[in-house]
Amino acid sequence: MAYIEFSGVEKRYGATQAVSRFDLAIAKGEMIALLGPSGCGKTTTLRMLAGFVPVSAGTMRIDGRDVTNVPPYRRNIGMVFQGYALFPHMTVARNVAFGLEMRGIPAGEITQRVRVALERVRLGDFSERMPRQLSGGQQQRVALARAMAINPDVLLLDEPLSALDARLRHEVRAEIRQLQRSTGLTTLMVTHDQDEALSMADRLVVMSRGQIEQIGTPSTLYERPCNRFVADFMGRSNFLPGKIGGIGCFVTEHGAVLSFEGNAPASANTMSFRPERTQLVPIDAVAADAHSDDVNTLAGTIVSFAYLGPVIECLVRIDDGPVVTALLTNTSELDALGMHEGSRAAVQWARRDAALLA
Structure with missing residues (x-):
């Protein structure tokens, strides 16, 4: 009781x-x-x-x-x-x-x-x-x-x-x-x-x-927020608009095919993923089969870096899409990877880290 x-x-x-x-x-x-x-x-x-x-x-x-x-x-x-x-x-x-x-x-x-x-x-x-x-x-x-x-x-x-x-x-x-x-x-x-x-x-x-x-x-x-309001209010999130394309499949409004785990609401029209679960890799390091069932990959251009002490905030404009955020640990060797503002890069996140929102 x-x-x-x-x-x-x-x-x-x-x-x-x-x-x-x-x-x-x-x-x-x-x-x-x-x-x-x-x-x-x-x-x-x-x-x-x-x-x-x-x-x-x-x-x-x-x-x-x-x-x-x-x-x-x-x-x-x-x-x-x-x-x-x-x-x-x-x-x-x-x-x-x-x-x-x-x-x-x-x-x-x-x-x-x-x-x-x-x-x-x-x-x-x-x-x-x-x-x-x-x-x-x-x-x-x-x-x-x-x-x-x-x-x-x-x-x-x-x-x-x-x-x-x-x-x-x-x-x-x-x-x-x-x-x-x-x-x-x-x-x-x-x-x-x-x-x-x-x-x-x-x-x-x-x-x-x-x-x-x-x-x-x-x-x-x-x-597992139930909608975009909760996802946006409970910390920071990246959002990609689109629609369900089948079981475990999400298609962005610009045609990119992404994957997710579990069930999604029938009215889902947004995929979200957290900046701290987002990886940034040089575009030429992405294998031809990078679009696997386990990892989502989108190409883009680095807009800016911001030094925040423990983490480095990186903004990336996805090709034909929105700007997304990746939070990289301060141990990341960005210079060694040859990435800087204006560089081409790939944004990656695991399918288990994707949430589908109404």
Whole structure:
């Protein structure tokens, strides 16, 4: 039985449908990420579960209890906001204790819970500091400690890392994931960052225009997106328009015959493949039988190289086709291969790495 359950949940603002027929079951101890572009309805969905936004239709249950019309303070939900929302005039300990005080918890128990919560986030020695004396990452951990001190049934994270710089985001997301796993706390997170969602969540819910596009594990959504929107949003992809030409066969709109594994939707009109799965070889190194069943090959001209540290981004304009991207490891001996901007080259990818999209 689902621990959190959304059934036909909708939110309308006049004629605007912010969330439409949202159905989702979350298991106890699971961490789910709502992912999508700005305006897709993910934050509205989170705030409906928190009780801050009333639903227009449908029901929400937590551990079998209908909370659709229950006031926020009776849902026992902990929430971490995008901007921390710490009280600047209170110490770290007072900030963490605030929710407990509002619940009328005895002073001795509050002291104990605050101590445990701060130790969980490795801030036990910072209890008497003011928020302004903390780094952004430390402030976010205080907000997390405050949310967890009330022993919530559910933890909600609203863009929890967006205010941090890139290095801190990487560190704090690992800490949040480790803490969530160790406590077994059922967690729903909102983010627009694919890396955050992929690295932290057990399952992802990709949303667009108030609707769910696809639900699945990080690997499923990345390797087998159900449509072009999901493929494009979950990292970078190359797209070739065309049509199905038979079993395991795809014909591009310019007549190139390519292969793929598995089944494809009858309405498939695009083949996608990831830049990091794309190989670049000199055109004269391609064998006459390169168009095999296992490897797809297209000829083109190198447009540009971009040095990105660990990888080199190469843009190639396919003959009579679009520009595609290949991400090459920094160990690639491009100069030794005689490839440079303007060179003729062949782009290759395995048939198992091709996805057919509607």
